Amino acid sequence: MQMMQTKLRHLMSPMDFSTDELAKLLELAADIEANQEKYAHVCQGKKLATCFYEPSTRTRLSFEAAMLNLGGSVLGFSSADSSSAAKGESVSDTIRVISCYADICAMRHPKEGAPLVASEHSRIPVINAGDGGHQHPTQTLTDLYTIYSLLGRLDNLTIGLCGDLKFGRTVHSLMGAMVRYPNIRFVLISPEELRIPSYVRDNILVKNQAPYEEVERLEDVIHQLDILYMTRVQRERFFNEEDYVRMKDFYILNKEKMELARKDMIVLHPLPRVNEISVEVDDDPRAVYFLQAQKGVYIREALILTLLGLRP
């Protein structure tokens, strides 16, 4: 095991990594995926604290699986009720204590900015594992690694984002990360009520001169796409029931719509899926959302190693 000199570094936002750093991270994840034995003991003796102030089974287990795959150990809590927060302890005090017990921390918190507060008082790297509706950087890293490993590139892509584009933080983060690569075009597929917010349009698309179009019907554009990123359209997001009933089927991906898509398109979804992707699509080789969850473990392994400054 090699220990590299690194200064204390945290991950708060997907944009914390430059494209060069990201390229190294993705290459490391690819190497981990291809040579899992080589990395099986790199984190022996190291501990990951999963501090989850709200339940998120998938993200927590993905982090824990990543650390266990690297030969490390995990400890932590999975809800605020079972932590000292229930007694009124501040995030800054909690992380000071956790710093004494673990080597790295993944924190999920319902309050936006809580992991940033933790990072300001921590002696160990802190990973934001989701803070309210604000950031979820390891989901974005998972999306990027899935695209990179399956399509072999992060440039020259037409990316369709479908569903709730107004409230979907994963969509905004992915757009922010992808506009940094050349020749990326977005097709934004949503009902008018759920279009991307103006600050996302201004700060991401307009600022980076990224070409995009906004449409209502997935069928009309699915044939153009290299990637279809699905999100859930929730009934409660609509202003009236009539609009929901009229439009909900536009955003349900089924076999019929998949027949209109290219043979090499991939379908991503941050999960959990409810009914926006029909189960009949699951067997289609282009449906990679469960594989995406698998790849999320490898990129988290790469992230843990990078922040700890470890290599085999």
Added chain:
Amino acid sequence: MSNPNQNPAPQDTDCDDLSISRIHEGYVLDHIKAGSSMKIYDFLKLGKLEGAAIAMIMNAKSSKMGKKDLIKIECPVGSIDLDVLGYIDHNITVNIIKDNEIKEKPKLRPPKVIKNIIRCTNPRCITSIEQELDHIFVLNDEAKEQYRCKYCEARYHGK
């Protein structure tokens, strides 16, 4: 001939009747938008500035602005956080007075970061529950003078 560095009543003020004696050391804040001086008084926490003598003139005639407010503060130089003024209105003219003379007229700019001047009102922000946490806002867009909370990145709409 009068000394241009003396700290007079502001030159474009047609309010001789209201003029207040010169200060020995402190600040003259001129060209304040009419009606804003109380807000500035509060933001600068002038009421808590120990030993300071403060004079406010409101709705004075101004050739530049039509009407304006003005604040004179007799206090040691360094007592006022100019960043706060830059945030409130960077068009305010600041005269720093020492030994009865204007020593400096610093140009105000919207500060990059402001601390504990405004509060984040996003109920989902960690500042809403972490009691001891400073409320820090970062200048996100200088042209629009737009600030965002350091923690939740919510835009401040109250200005």
